[in-house]
Each structure stands twice: as C-alpha cells, then as structure tokens.
Amino acid sequence: MSYEHAPIKTGLPREVVKWLHGLDLSFYPKNVRRDFSNGYLMAEIFSHYYPQDFSAHSYDRGTALSAKQRNWSQIERSLQKQKQNLHLIKEVIDGTIHCKPGAAELLVQEVYTVLTNRSIRNVQGPESDFTDREYQEFLPTVARSTASKAIKNNLTMTEIMAEPDISTNQRKAEVILHRHLEHQAAERVLYPGRFKVKPNLGQLAAKNLVSSSRGDECSDGPSSADTASKSCSSSTWRRAAVSYKEIKVHQPIRRSLVKY
Missing domain, CATH: 1.10.418.10 (Calponin-like domain)
Structure with a gap:
C-alpha cells in the first residue's frame, strides 16, 4: 500500500x-x-x-x-x-x-x-488516564457527555468482562463519576454565565453588605457635592428610615367565674 x-x-x-x-x-x-x-x-x-x-x-x-x-x-x-x-x-x-x-x-x-532507537517529540506519558477527557474538552458544552454517558464511554464492556468483580467495577465507575462532577463544578465556577448560575442567598447578602458599606462611605462626604449625592442616592434609598407606630390593644375585662 x-x-x-x-x-x-x-x-x-x-x-x-x-x-x-x-x-x-x-x-x-x-x-x-x-x-x-x-x-x-x-x-x-x-x-x-x-x-x-x-x-x-x-x-x-x-x-x-x-x-x-x-x-x-x-x-x-x-x-x-x-x-x-x-x-x-x-x-x-x-x-x-x-x-x-x-x-x-x-x-x-x-x-x-x-x-x-529513535525518539518522538510530544509523546504522552504512561501516567495518562486513558479517558475521553481531552475529546470532551474540545466539544461545546451542550454536546458534552452526561454523568451516565461518561461512565459508559470510559468503562467498556470488555473491561467489565475481564474483571467480573462487582466491587472493583463499582469503584471504577465511582472514580469516573467523581472526575466528571469535579470537572463540571470547575467549569460552573469559571463560566457561571454559560451555565446560568444564579447567586445564592449568601452571595446576595455579601453583595448587599458591600453596597451598604459603600453607602456609609458616601454619607460621610460633603453633602453639597452633586457627584456625591448622585452616587449615594441609591444606597440612601435602601437605608431610608422606617417609622414604626405603636398600636395599643385594649383587652376586654373578663368576669371572674369564681364568687367570693
């Protein structure tokens, strides 16, 4: 040929x-x-x-x-x-x-x-895990394997037949699943917009805390400056004082059922 x-x-x-x-x-x-x-x-x-x-x-x-x-x-x-x-x-x-x-x-x-007796440049080492990780990284996010598909791709049927022990194959599947979830979690942190990740309550609280602290810094500045008043208007609105009105409730007098 x-x-x-x-x-x-x-x-x-x-x-x-x-x-x-x-x-x-x-x-x-x-x-x-x-x-x-x-x-x-x-x-x-x-x-x-x-x-x-x-x-x-x-x-x-x-x-x-x-x-x-x-x-x-x-x-x-x-x-x-x-x-x-x-x-x-x-x-x-x-x-x-x-x-x-x-x-x-x-x-x-x-x-x-x-x-x-010849050498080759850029040869991968024997420590390679022999998975489809590199192939998955080239794919767009929507086309990448799910957790079940990752196990199916990286744990072949002949591999299960060669090692029929259920515990051994279960550990292999757990390793593949753990690696898949770790990679997915890392991508969610790096690209939150791609996965439409919404901030949790802790992140929202931290963001509001930062905004309120900036509002405190603005309130200490000169009130006559227009720029200061514009930058502080939003934070002042959030920190507007709330008035409370005390309501007195008159309880009806109960007649005692005990006769003296």
Missing part, C-alpha cells in the same frame, strides 16, 4: 506512520484503537525484528476478549526471551485491549522508539 493511501488522521506521528508502511503489514491500521486491540498487528511488527520468536500463524485474528488476552499474553512471554529484556507496561496493554482512548497510540509509539 502506498503512503498516499494512508488515512489522513491516525492518531500517530508522521514518522511512525511511515515506519508502519515500511513494515509491509498484512493490513494497514486505519483505526489504531480498534486494529491494535487484539495484538495480531503488534505480533506482526515484532516478527519483522525477531522472526524466530514471533510467528504470525500462532496468533488469533479474532476480536473476542479471550482471543485478545491470549495474543497479548503470548507477546509478553515472547518478549521475555529477548536479550534486551523488552517488556510492555501492563496498564497500556490493558488500555489497548479495551480500546481506551490514547492507549493503542501510546503503545505503538513506545514500540517504535524501542525497535528503531
């Missing part, structure tokens, strides 16, 4: 794309996240450098979770036989298996740097 037929956006740097084309793989990964998840293409890449330890015929092309886990386990065992003692980060492999955002891209770039 010629380089001109490569997809416009692959999520990989240009030099990595050219390197993949030079390996003459069985098919070019048009969708990096999907095509690298089962490990077959990664085994093909390693077979070009270590043909004795990696045989493409011993790997499954299936997309089932069991096939993915077998392929990646076999890749890890084959890498341990190398003199360089190559090893891949487990969190990145798990993210690639479950098609987590950015995991497969990071894995391919790491393999590229190891096999070619």
Whole structure:
C-alpha cells in the first residue's frame, strides 16, 4: 500500500506512520484503537525484528476478549526471551485491549522508539488516564457527555468482562463519576454565565453588605457635592428610615367565674 493511501488522521506521528508502511503489514491500521486491540498487528511488527520468536500463524485474528488476552499474553512471554529484556507496561496493554482512548497510540509509539532507537517529540506519558477527557474538552458544552454517558464511554464492556468483580467495577465507575462532577463544578465556577448560575442567598447578602458599606462611605462626604449625592442616592434609598407606630390593644375585662 502506498503512503498516499494512508488515512489522513491516525492518531500517530508522521514518522511512525511511515515506519508502519515500511513494515509491509498484512493490513494497514486505519483505526489504531480498534486494529491494535487484539495484538495480531503488534505480533506482526515484532516478527519483522525477531522472526524466530514471533510467528504470525500462532496468533488469533479474532476480536473476542479471550482471543485478545491470549495474543497479548503470548507477546509478553515472547518478549521475555529477548536479550534486551523488552517488556510492555501492563496498564497500556490493558488500555489497548479495551480500546481506551490514547492507549493503542501510546503503545505503538513506545514500540517504535524501542525497535528503531529513535525518539518522538510530544509523546504522552504512561501516567495518562486513558479517558475521553481531552475529546470532551474540545466539544461545546451542550454536546458534552452526561454523568451516565461518561461512565459508559470510559468503562467498556470488555473491561467489565475481564474483571467480573462487582466491587472493583463499582469503584471504577465511582472514580469516573467523581472526575466528571469535579470537572463540571470547575467549569460552573469559571463560566457561571454559560451555565446560568444564579447567586445564592449568601452571595446576595455579601453583595448587599458591600453596597451598604459603600453607602456609609458616601454619607460621610460633603453633602453639597452633586457627584456625591448622585452616587449615594441609591444606597440612601435602601437605608431610608422606617417609622414604626405603636398600636395599643385594649383587652376586654373578663368576669371572674369564681364568687367570693
């Protein structure tokens, strides 16, 4: 396949794309996240450098979770036989298996740097959380995921199948929900007008307190100045004295029912 037929956006740097084309793989990964998840293409890449330890015929092309886990386990065992003692980060492999955002891209770039002894600029670190956070930030506010959608996007079905423990998956969902709510609360503070946030009673009281204190400062100024009278007119109106009238109520005299 010629380089001109490569997809416009692959999520990989240009030099990595050219390197993949030079390996003459069985098919070019048009969708990096999907095509690298089962490990077959990664085994093909390693077979070009270590043909004795990696045989493409011993790997499954299936997309089932069991096939993915077998392929990646076999890749890890084959890498341990190398003199360089190559090893891949487990969190990145798990993210690639479950098609987590950015995991497969990071894995391919790491393999590229190891096999070619070349460096890549602006490579994300392994501490990435492999979520759709960056994608959500590019979207307008009305198009961003809700809390339930955030859990669905960042907790895949294969991830639940690989770890059937209910408590573990519940903790993962709680972490995703907590991160989503934190991000939403931060945006509400930064952009209150966008979310039409109304001030609460405490904020209104503080605002009125500031206004009244400014009115007190104005009342101390010279009363003959026109500017002072204009600036203080609103605060004086708020602080206008309220007169109270005392009302006397005459209670009727009750006759005693007790005779002396």
